[in-house]
Amino acid sequence: MNKPVLRAEGLELSFSGVKAADNVNLEVREGEFLAIIGSNGSGKTTFLNMCTGYLRPESGKVYLGDAAITGMAPRRIARRGIARAFQIPQLFTDQTLLTNVMLAIASRRGIFQGLRRLDRTAYIDEAHELLALFSLEDHAETIAGTLPEGLRKLADITLALALNPRLLLLDEPTSGVSALERFTLMEKLMAALxxxxxxxxxxxxxxxxxxxYADRVVVWxxxxxxxxGDPKQVLRDPQVIERVVGAV
Ligand SMILES: Nc1ncnc2c1ncn2[C@@H]1O[C@H](COP(=O)(O)OP(=O)(O)OP(=O)(O)O)[C@@H](O)[C@H]1O
Structure with a gap:
């Protein structure tokens, strides 16, 4: 079995007496595409927020590789290698997609570059490579704010990957995308991953x-x-059907 990239041990957190995390233990293994499902309010976002430093668990630990990251500031955790798509602050909606990717690469290298001072020659090859990975080259010169929702989501993930993370967290990659587009988006995403x-x-x-698409699913x-476990088996579990599948 592949070794864990992320490990959560005994996470606990309550909001006004309501348990949002109740002894959560979970491993994300190297190379896997792991799905988290659960009805509204079951604690999925709370878990992601504890992994990224936006919430501090009352008890328990989160490890990235062998290092404990529990309670670290979000920026530090991001620098250590957890990237969360759809929360990327540096998306400039009035700039081209290519410029956005170059800015993300510059920020990974710890260089804050204003738009006017961006050293395009240093980043352009890598930026094109990343866009190609997601079949987004045709949109390199498109203004980011004008991209349709499906492409905008892929663009967000491209920016997250530009940070070279060890672990990528995705909040509902297909939400807001038409039924027809969902599978195209997922195929491109899976190819890049x-x-x-x-x-x-x-x-x-x-x-x-x-x-x-998921290698494994965890139910909250x-x-x-x-x-x-295996999605096909887990989604046949009567308890999962009753508590989650029927409820979403
Ligand atoms: N900052 C907060 N303050 C108070 N209560 C919170 C806070 N964040 C989450 N909660 C509560 O914790 C519980 C878990 O919420 P969470 O957002 O983690 O669920 P979720 O599974 O992500 O739901 P959804 O699918 O609707 O996004 C809910 O009862 C929610 O109301």
Missing amino acids: KARQMTALFVEHDMEIVTR DAGRIIAE
Whole structure:
């Protein structure tokens, strides 16, 4: 079995007496594409927020590789290698996609470069490579704010990958995307993740996407993990159907 990239041990967190994390134990293994499912309010986002430093667990630990990252500031955790797509602050909607990717690469290298001072020659090859990975080259010169939702989502993930993370977290990659576009988006995403051998975790409400693309699924209910394993098997579990699949 591949070694864990991320490990959560005994995470606990309550909000006004409601347990949002109730002894959460989870490993994300190197190279896997892991789905997190659960009904609204079951604690999925709380878990991601504890992994990225936006929330501090009352008890328990989070490890990235062998290093404990519990309670570290979000910026520090990001620098250590957890990237969360759809929360990338540096997306400039009035700039081209190519410029956005170059800015993300510059920020990874710890260089804050204003738009006017961006050293394009230093980043352009890598930026084109990243866009090609997601079949986005045709949109390199498109103003980011004008991209349709599906492409905008891929663009966000491209920016997250520009940071060369060890672990990529995706919040509902297909939400807001038309039924027709969902699978095209997922195919492009999967091709890019595989090419980079990226470890990724994604929260998803669409069970068809989970069955088709996830290597493994973890099921959340009332702050707890109630099932995990192969998506086809887990999604047949009567308890999962009753508590989650029927409820989303
Ligand atoms: N900052 C907060 N303050 C108070 N309560 C919170 C806070 N964040 C989450 N909660 C509560 O914790 C529980 C878990 O919420 P969380 O957002 O983690 O669920 P979720 O599974 O991500 O839901 P959804 O699918 O709707 O995004 C809920 O009862 C929610 O109301």
